[in-house]
Amino acid sequence: MDYLTDLNPEQLEAATTTEGYIRVVAGAGSGKTKTLTARYMYLVEQLGISTANILCVTFTNKAAAEMKKRIRRQLPDQDLGRITTFHGFCVGLLKEDCHVVRYPTTFIVLDEEDKEAMLRTVFEDLGITSRDLTIKEAIDHIGWRKGGRGYVKTLIGDPEKLRALSDAATTLKDKVMYRYFYEQRKCYGLDFDDLVYFTLYILEQDKDTREKWQSRLEYIMVDEFQDIDKDQYALADILSGYHKNLFVVGDPDQTIYTWRGADVKFILEFDSRHENVTTIYLNTNYRSVPQILTASNALIDKNRDRLKKQLTAVRSDARKPLYFHAKTGQLEADWMTANMRSLHESGVPYSSMGVLYRAHYVSRAVEESLIRNKIPYVLYSGVEFYKRKEIKDVLCYLRMIYSGDDISFLRTVNEPRRGVGRTRIAALKEYAQLNGCSLYDALAANLETELFRRCRAREYVRLIEKYRAIFDGMDLTDLLAGILNESGYEDMLRSSGEEERLDNLAELKQAIYDFERKAGEEVSLGNYLDHAALFTNMDQTEKAQAVKLMTIHAAKGLEFPVVFLCGLSEGIFPGKRANTREKLEEERRLCYVAFTRARDRLFLSDAAGTNYDGSFRYPSRFLFNAEKENVEYAVPLDPELEDRAKEQIRKTEDPDSRPRQESALVGKRVEHPVFGQGSVIGIPRGQEGVIVQFDTMVTPRTFGPAAKLTVLE
Numbered sequence: 246m247d248y249l250t251d252l253n254p255e256q257l258e259a260a261t262t263t264e265g266y267i268r269v270v271a272g273a274g275s276g277k278t279k280t281l282t283a284r285y286m287y288l289v290e291q292l293g294i295s296t297a298n299i300l301c302v303t304f305t306n307k308a309a310a311e312m313k314k315r316i317r318r319q320l321p322d323q324d325l326g327r328i329t330t331f332h333g334f335c336v337g338l339l340k341e342d343c344h345v346v347r348y349p350t351t352f353i354v355l356d357e358e359d360k361e362a363m364l365r366t367v368f369e370d371l372g373i374t375s376r377d378l379t380i381k382e383a384i385d386h387i388g389w390r391k392g393g394r395g396y397v398k399t400l401i402g403d404p405e406k407l408r409a410l411s412d413a414a415t416t417l418k419d420k421v422m423y424r425y426f427y428e429q430r431k432c433y434g435l436d437f438d439d440l441v442y443f444t445l446y447i448l449e450q451d452k453d454t455r456e457k458w459q460s461r462l463e464y465i466m467v468d469e470f471q472d473i474d475k476d477q478y479a480l481a482d483i484l485s486g487y488h489k490n491l492f493v494v495g496d497p498d499q500t501i502y503t504w505r506g507a508d509v510k511f512i513l514e515f516d517s518r519h520e521n522v523t524t525i526y527l528n529t530n531y532r533s534v535p536q537i538l539t540a541s542n543a544l545i546d547k548n549r550d551r552l553k554k555q556l557t558a559v560r561s562d563a564r565k566p567l568y569f570h571a572k573t574g575q576l577e578a579d580w581m582t583a584n585m586r587s588l589h590e591s592g593v594p595y596s597s598m599g600v601l602y603r604a605h606y607v608s609r610a611v612e613e614s615l616i617r618n619k620i621p622y623v624l625y626s627g628v629e630f631y632k633r634k635e636i637k638d639v640l641c642y643l644r645m646i647y648s649g650d651d652i653s654f655l656r657t658v659n660e661p662r663r664g665v666g667r668t669r670i671a672a673l674k675e676y677a678q679l680n681g682c683s684l685y686d687a688l689a690a691n692l693e694t695e696l697f698r699r700c701r702a703r704e705y706v707r708l709i710e711k712y713r714a715i716f717d718g719m720d721l722t723d724l725l726a727g728i729l730n731e732s733g734y735e736d737m738l739r740s741s742g743e744e745e746r747l748d749n750l751a752e753l754k755q756a757i758y759d760f761e762r763k764a765g766e767e768v769s770l771g772n773y774l775d776h777a778a779l780f781t782n783m784d785q786t787e788k789a790q791a792v793k794l795m796t797i798h799a800a801k802g803l804e805f806p807v808v809f810l811c812g813l814s815e816g817i818f819p820g821k822r823a824n825t826r827e828k829l830e831e832e833r834r835l836c837y838v839a840f841t842r843a844r845d846r847l848f849l850s851d852a853a854g855t856n857y858d859g860s861f862r863y864p865s866r867f868l869f870n871a872e873k874e875n876v877e878y879a880v881p882l883d884p885e886l887e888d889r890a891k892e893q894i895r896k897t898e899d900p901d902s903r904p905r906q907e908s909a910l911v912g913k914r915v916e917h918p919v920f921g922q923g924s925v926i927g928i929p930r931g932q933e934g935v936i937v938q939f940d941t942m943v944t945p946r947t948f949g950p951a952a953k954l955t956v957l958e
Contacts, residue, residue: 248283248319252276259494259525260284268518269494270636272556273541273841274804276531277494279306281468282315283329284492288464289320296320296461300484301328304472308802309333310345331477335440338458345451346401346443354435360384367424375662379741387417387425391438394476397446400439404430411781422423441476449482459487470495470515487739490640491519497552498545501798501826501835509550527823530556530803530841534563537847539876541840547870548830555821557785557840566840566871568813569879570864570886573760576853580879581809584848585620595621595773599805601839603818605745606630606752607811608794613756621791625799635738635746636753642728642779645685646712647770651677654684657705661737663701672696685709703746708732718772721757724770764923797839808843809850810836813865815894816856826938829898836867843934849876863890866898910935914957920946922957 252260256276259269259411262282271277285301288294303309313325327334347524355363364380366511367373392398399407403428410753411423435443438815465485467473470493473481483492494517500509516522528539535558542555567584571577574820581600600611609630615622630636638660641653659665665688676785677687687936689706691697708731729735729750738746761768812818819832840847856861864882869891910925916921923939929947936956938945948954 248286250281251878253282253529255479255527255529256280256283260287262523262525263288264747266489266515266522267492267756268470268515268522268524269492270512270524270552270554271494271496271783272530273496273499273529273557273838274530275530275748276529277468277527278312278315280527281494282312284466285312285316286319289323290715292720294464296323296325296327296917299327299462299466300462300464301468302331302334302481303328303464303468305802306330306333308468331473331480334435334442335480338444339435339440342447342451342454343443345447346397347453348401348433348443352435354440355429355434355436359434363428363434363658364421364425367421369429371420371424372780373417374742375737378421381741381743383421384485385417387422390419390422390804391442394442394445397439400426400430403817409656411665419503434461440685441480445476445480445483448480456481458484460741463488464490464492466492466494466575468494469511471497471500471509472507473511475508475511476506478508478511479491491668498548498834499549499803501831501838502709512551513550516596525552529555530558531560532844533558533841534560534845536563536565537840537843538876540566540847540871541837542874543872544840544867544870545833545837548833549826550830552885556599562843563931565875565877566843566849567877568849569877571850571852573614574610574681574755574852574854575757577811577850578610579851581611581811581848582614582618582620584809586618588846589620590690592898593807594790595792596790597806598792598809599800599807599842600799600809600811601797601842602812603797603810603820603835604748604796605633606748607817609752611794611811612878615792622794623791625793625795630749630752634745634750635734635743635749638658638734639729639750639753640774642732643725644774645709646716646724647684647774649685649709651684654688656690657732658684658702661733663705665702665703665705669696669702671702679756705732707842721768721770721773725754725757733745733815785790797835800842801838804842806810807848808839809844809848810839811850811867813849813851814854814856814862815865815890815897816860816868817851818865821856821860833867833870836865840871860894863893866894869894910956916957918953923955 249257249260250449253276256279259267259280260264269277269280271280271644274334281301285299286454287297289296300611301312303312307331309328313328316323316325322886326337329337336354339348339352342349343352353359355645361384364383367383368378369382399410407423409428411420411427414423436900437758448458451937462484463479467481481491481493481747493512495512496514497509498514502506503509516524533541536557536831545551569577569580571580575589584599585595586823588598598607602608604613606623612622612624613628619946638656641656644650644653645657647956648745655670658670670684673687673691676682676691677684680690682690685706688697688702692703697703711731712724712728719727735750736745738750749773757773762771763871819829823829823832849868851868852862863886868876911927913925915923915925920937920939921941923937923942925935926938926945927936928934929936934947934949934952936945
């Protein structure tokens with residue numbers, strides 16, 4: 246029983262407590278996987294339970310593979326097929342029992358690309374364009390309608406009825422949804438949502454199948470229980486309904502997926518939803534040095550919705566987290582890379598360093614500094630900034646103004662859609678080949694032909710010609726703004742809800758502004774395109790010895806000897822949409838996850854400036870939540886800045902704490918020297934001032950404390 250001798254008392258209790266409902270609250274770095282693995286082997290080796298009667302559910306294939314790898318060292322000949330993900334288990338159950346819903350065992354599992362391809366076929370059949378509905382909007386609607394699970398009965402019925410439902414639908418979204426169901430039913434295709442919903446439908450509707458699986462699965466273990474959604478919770482509850490042996494492991498302080506359905510209450514209220522629950526805390530942290538844990542504990546203690554606990558370190562003392570407030574994003578990035586180089590020169594490999602951030606667009610300045618300093622890096626769960634689709638699209642628009650190459654033409658002429666599809670492109674290629682000209686020149690020469698009069702190609706040519714004539718005398722920032730606006734590209738992203746892509750475009754605007762400011766008299770469109778090409782053509786060798794860049798969500802479950810957490814500014818982290826206590830608590834949990842990825846060193850940083858809504862970038866409340874005595878400041882914060890930051894944060898934490906004179910203005914009539922008379926209708930969240938609805942305007946206006954408003958008696 247070597248696998249038990251290495252466990253601490255709490256881990257040993259968790260591994261050997263086998264009967265009933267058991268909740269293990271496992272803090273970051275507390276040996277959760279080790280404990281799960283030991284419990285599985287204890288059930289098999291000491292109690293003699295067959296692996297066929299144990300279900301161990303993890304959230305990722307990677308986690309399941311790691312657990313199987315550990316167990317196979319001890320149990321090399323055992324079938325470990327029921328160490329799997331929720332979706333993997335559902336596929337296994339459906340392969341055995343999908344006959345209950347009259348589906349063949351040869352059903353197809355549809356991935357995201359399959360779903361999009363199927364929807365594109367539906368759009369073509371129904372004559373739907375992206376102006377009518379986007380693929381993303383259709384996917385979101387279908388996912389929302391499937392959430393009630395009542396659709397399963399409809400989907401398993403007669404395919405022709407699905408087509409009839411599509412024809413009879415009164416909304417475009419429902420018309421698309423039923424036609425999508427029809428396409429699914431024709432090929433017996435199940436997407437990832439269907440796998441869980443079909444499994445639940447069968448277990449709830451078919452008593453024999455339910456009792457078979459309940460009897461078979463004598464012991465059920467669920468990892469990362471803080472991240473399960475209501476359907477996965479229902480699945481675990483149903484399957485454990487006979488033997489009532491359900492062992493769940495998780496950390497409510499690391500619930501960071503509420504946007505995809507996770508609910509922290511499932512683990513917080515586990516003891517009130519089940520009888521005779523045993524709760525075991527794993528609070529010994531084997532990962533991080535004490536100073537990192539002290540700051541992490543102080544940070545997360547500010548949340549209300551949690552099970553109170555304090556992680557305890559076993560490692561020796563080291564340095565406190567180091568914080569730097571920079572004047573600009575570039576200076577922040579340069580501070581990070583200077584520390585990376587210093588660490589590397591002291592013997593720390595680049596591969597031991599992780600850069601974490603709240604959103605991908607934050608990585609732009611960091612990537613540029615890494616390239617300038619010739620530090621190898623690799624970006625995970627995302628694309629390098631200058632290789633992201635929207636950035637390449639816009640750079641190609643700029644290249645069309647500057648050089649008009651065919652690659653840029655093909656990328657931009659139908660983005661956003663202008664009706665220049667495959668047939669018209671083929672005609673342009675034929676004309677260009679016969680006349681020895683570029684594709685753009687071919688288009689310009691054929692605008693009056695029958696083929697091109699019926700599309701919006703003229704708008705594209707008008708845009709390119711306009712800016713070709715004037716770009717030499719324009720600031721690059723104005724040129725970019727004009728193209729984004731007049732091409733319709735920014736509106737396309739906004740109408741389809743592409744918030745992250747819009748943030749990336751805003752970051753590109755900042756990059757161009759920074760380039761203009763530094764280049765001085767050398768600034769030109771050609772110079773900027775050359776500058777950008779240095780980043781897009783970056784050598785990506787030596788990935789094994791590279792700094793790793795990723796979002797905090799992507800870093801969940803990982804750890805690094807050294808972590809750089811950047812972009813710690815109000816409006817970035819926490820994000821501007823974290824406008825309720827619940828959302829702020831999730832952002833704080835996300836920051837806690839970032840802190841606890843670090844083993845030896847934790848670097849924290851932010852930069853002054855303004856967010857894209859015009860608000861000032863104060864240092865994040867999460868820095869202050871970690872408590873000043875727990876963090877080393879590379880440069881002391883200006884006391885006035887610190888006071889203003891804390892006052893601003895206090896207002897957003899408690900939106901009712903407005904100056905009394907501002908609150909007293911609500912409902913009053915006021916007069917503005919330009920806008921005229923109106924009524925004060927409220928106070929803006931998170932900032933000083935008032936919101937006024939003027940008599941002559943459709944929408945209200947927000948004013949700061951310096952606004953020239955006269956109160957009318």
